[in-house]
Amino acid sequence: MKLRKVTAIITAAVMMMSLAACGSSDKEGGSDGGSSSGGSINVISREEGSGTRGAFVELFGVEEEVNGEKVDNTTTDATVTNNTSVMLSTVAQDPNAIGYVSLGSLSDDVKAVKIDGAEATAENIESGTYKISRPFNVVTKDGLSEAAQDFLNFIMSSQGQEVVADEGYIPVETSTEYSASGLSGKVTVSGSSSVSPVMEKLSEAYKELNKDVEVEIQTSDSTTGVSNAIEGISDIGMASRELKDSETSEGVKATVIATDGIAVIVSNDNSVEELTSDQVKQIFTGETTSWDEVTK
Structure with missing residues (x-):
């Protein structure tokens, strides 16, 4: 009887220790939704062909030149998302995740961290304090249709650049005023999911002045936008x-x-x-893999 009682006590103690260890492991991994300190870093990246990825890996030194070829050293353990909205939702739902998006696409669902002491704001980009910036381009070939050229004229006008500023981006300096053209037709635009939100706003403002021009916007990635402009599939690439x-x-x-x-x-x-x-580079190349390495 005594032997059975001792055995039962030992078994119960082992079970309690196991449960305690499991609870500790859950907290370290961040599965309880709390602080991610000590958990594995879940790297979230954009797909190849994304202009945001291309700019990100270049600006943070994740990309390097080897034998005259640029090599993207993003860790193979990264989860790849195919557009801005998926990036935002993926990071928002994972306390251990880290990713990157266009500044103009930021939402309250995620937190933008300071880089080298500077907040990610349009004002800091303009002043040069926040150095992680890139251009938004439209891509065209010679021989644009009248409607496509007119839409481009609007984008580069003071009215168009006011829309750009209102959406939180840094506008291009211009003094050109735009007047409604009275044209009709269709303009096709395709490409970057980062440029697409401001392009939607630009098209809405343009169509208020030119009700007979349809602007069709197809969102994909920068490389597709450039290719579509080259092949004539789209009038304008993003x-x-x-x-x-x-x-x-x-x-x-x-x-x-x-x-x-x-x-x-x-x-x-x-x-x-x-x-x-440097910490961002180390995280995205896979050199740093846990949050305790960042916070210690």
């Missing part, structure tokens, strides 16, 4: 990066319509408020 030499050699040109920042984002449940550029 790219949230500079054009490559191989693209300009195909007869297209880029026109900057705004400057945008790239915000590094985490969940609102993540306690991290600030990172250095």
Whole structure:
């Protein structure tokens, strides 16, 4: 009887220790929705061809040149999302996640961390304090239709750039005034999911002045937008990066319509408020894999 009682006590003690260990493990992994300190970092990236990804890996040094070729060293453990909205929702729902989006696409569902002590704001980009920025380009070929050229004229006018500023981006300096053209027709625009939100606002403002012109916007990624402009599938391509030499050699040109920042984002449940550029690089190349390495 005594032996059975001792055995039962030992078994109960082992079970209690196991349960306590499981509870501790859950907290470290962030599965309880609390602080992610000590948990594994879940890297969320955009897909290849994304202008935001291209600019991000270049600006943070995640991309390097090897034998004359640019190599993207984003960790193979990264979860890949195919547009801005999916990036935002993925990071928002995961306390251990880190990702990046266009500054103009930020929402209250996520938190933009400071980089090298600077907040991600349009004012800080303009002053040069926040250095993680890139151009928003429209991509065109010679021989645009009258309607497409008129829409482009509106975008680059003071009225168009006022829309750009209202959406939280840095406008292009211009003194050109736009007057309604009285044209009719259809303009097709395709490409970057980062440029698309401001392009939607620009098209709405344009159509208020030109009710007989239809502007059709198809959202994908920068590379597709450039390719569509080259092939004549779209009148105007959208790219949230500079054009490559191989693209300009195909007869297209880029026109900057705004400057945008790239915000590094985490969940609102993540306690991290600030990172250095080097820390971001180390996280996205897979050198740093846990939040305790960042917060210690």
